[in-house]
Amino acid sequence: MNELRHLMSPLDLSVEELNALMDTAEKIRSDPERYAHVCDGKILATCFYEPSTRTRLSFESAMLHMGGRTMGFASADSSSAAKGESVADTIRIISCFADICAMRHPKEGAPMVAAAHSTIPVINAGDGGHQHPTQTLTDLMTIRSLKGTLSGMTVGLCGDLKFGRTVHSLIQALLRYENVRFVMISPEELKLPGYIIEELKTKPNAGFAEITKLEEAMPMLDILYMTRVQRERFFNEEDYVRLKDFYILDKKKMRLAKEDMIVLHPLPRVNEIAVEVDQDPRAKYFEQVKYGMYIRMALILMLLRIEI
């Protein structure tokens, strides 16, 4: 019998598996017709206990583009969680109805609890301020497609590095490639959690610096990954208000960057990228969304063990 696989962290996949996933996603992108019915009869459940537009619809769109169907809920209020049902019980039920489940939850570790009680593959679609592996797959595929490689890059990560789960997953994933340098750009209060710093320190092939001024970092970067200040994870509104506009990427700052630097953002954007930057050919955050759908298609195929 095939072993049941889940995706909780990008490290659940080997570098070879990651590369194979990106290859499949590229094949789907270049010949979507060929994949239009590969999931006929399959059902994806999206269990979202926390708001989302992109991630949930990206999963649903991925399944629909392969002929499968989708079901689920988009907030904790519209599920039995509102009545006090545990994640463990909910996934036991979902396992009877669907073939695969994407779960987002405000509590760190909740999708892991689900995976432990599930008889279908569970994908972590974001757990609190912890991890967001499918955003990382999206980011890796975008970088590989636009830059041709994942090695030898100087990557600037800017904004809320403390609560930004996409940043945590992306660092862990990029650390497995050769010669990646990170420039962490954040206010003092929103620096990376200690456990990620410790991982960075153990990797001799990676360098990192922590700085506060975005202008200082701009000229060195090949990739600038902007993030939103995660309002929902703050303990008080005053701190959020004080920090929310700490960084605003605008045309003036873009003038300091290399001609071929690319700007990424997991979205949603609030104020951290001025709308005027959208016209800059280096702004790739909307293109990034498209890659997200293809890589989720490839992931669903992999976890459902559907081979073409």
Ligand code: NCD
């Ligand atoms: C991110 C998330 O949910 O962590 N969004 C997303 O999935 N595309 C980033 C964010 O919410 O700021």
